[in-house]
Amino acid sequence: MEAKSDIAELRRLIDLAERVVVFTGAGISTESGIPDFRSPGGIWTQQNPIYFQDFVASETARRETWRRRFAMDPVLRAAEPNRGHRAVATLVRKGKVASVITQNIDGLHQASGVPAEQVIELHGNTTYAHCLTCGQRYELEAIRVAFERDEAAPHCKWCDGLVKTATISFGQSMPMEAMKRAQRETLAADLFIVAGSSLVVYPAAAFPEVAKQNGATLVIINREPTGLDELADLVVNRSIGEVLGGAVGVN
Numbered sequence: 044m045e046a047k048s049d050i051a052e053l054r055r056l057i058d059l060a061e062r063v064v065v066f067t068g069a070g071i072s073t074e075s076g077i078p079d080f081r082s083p084g085g086i087w088t089q090q091n092p093i094y095f096q097d098f099v100a101s102e103t104a105r106r107e108t109w110r111r112r113f114a115m116d117p118v119l120r121a122a123e124p125n126r127g128h129r130a131v132a133t134l135v136r137k138g139k140v141a142s143v144i145t146q147n148i149d150g151l152h153q154a155s156g157v158p159a160e161q162v163i164e165l166h167g168n169t170t171y172a173h174c175l176t177c178g179q180r181y182e183l184e185a186i187r188v189a190f191e192r193d194e195a196a197p198h199c200k201w202c203d204g205l206v207k208t209a210t211i212s213f214g215q216s217m218p219m220e221a222m223k224r225a226q227r228e229t230l231a232a233d234l235f236i237v238a239g240s241s242l243v244v245y246p247a248a249a250f251p252e253v254a255k256q257n258g259a260t261l262v263i264i265n266r267e268p269t270g271l272d273e274l275a276d277l278v279v280n281r282s283i284g285e286v287l288g289g290a291v292g293v294n
């Protein structure tokens with residue numbers, strides 16, 4: 044399909060829909076300059092991932108986890124929402140999109156104005172930390188200053204539990220509450236838009252399949268083909284900002 048007509052088709056599908064779910068992956072954040080951690084050549088394929096069990100068991104692993112996190116800090120702090128994020132936020136504000144389900148951990152949907160309660164984070168969030176025992180939230184800036192001073196992994200000041208970014212690590216179970224909400228929202232959607240996910244990581248990749256089986260229209264916007272393209276009603280292999288921004292009328 045030509046560039047103009049697929050944007051027009053997406054606009055038509057959005058207009059027709061009553062309840063849209065947007066499912067986002069790394070591809071929407073790479074347009075803000077955040078590297079795709081899982082892609083070939085990405086950070087996670089160059090370094091061995093640190094498994095959750097090792098984080099819990101070993102001070103050395105915890106220190107290395109925090110060292111890597113703060114090495115990424117300049118990139119994460121410099122990243123701002125792009126045209127694709129703004130288009131999604133506009134659809135949320137208009138009441139078209141009830142929920143954004145995301146595999147991203149960068150908080151850019153919230154930064155673009157989507158209320159936090161409408162963002163369902165399947166892999167957590169790396170912009171803050173929490174105690175693994177009592178759940179107390181910690182901001183990263185104070186942890187960073189202390190870490191740069193003595194290279195010690197932080198402990199909770201209330202219960203002495205381990206403090207970790209609020210992400211889901213390799214080897215850590217999926218967040219039950221987020222998964223349940225994502226399932227509910229997926230079943231309630233009549234239009235399901237995938238933006239920037241190659242749909243390879245399960246169980247996350249099951250959502251568009253379930254949406255389609257449940258009767259929703261499925262749209263996939265991704266630079267590369269995905270394993271679910273055959274199932275989709277519309278596939279667009281171009282920039283998310285261009286396609287979603289064009290369809291929603293956001294620059």
Ligand SMILES: [Zn+2]
Nearest residue numbers: 174177199202
């Ligand atoms: Zn605690």
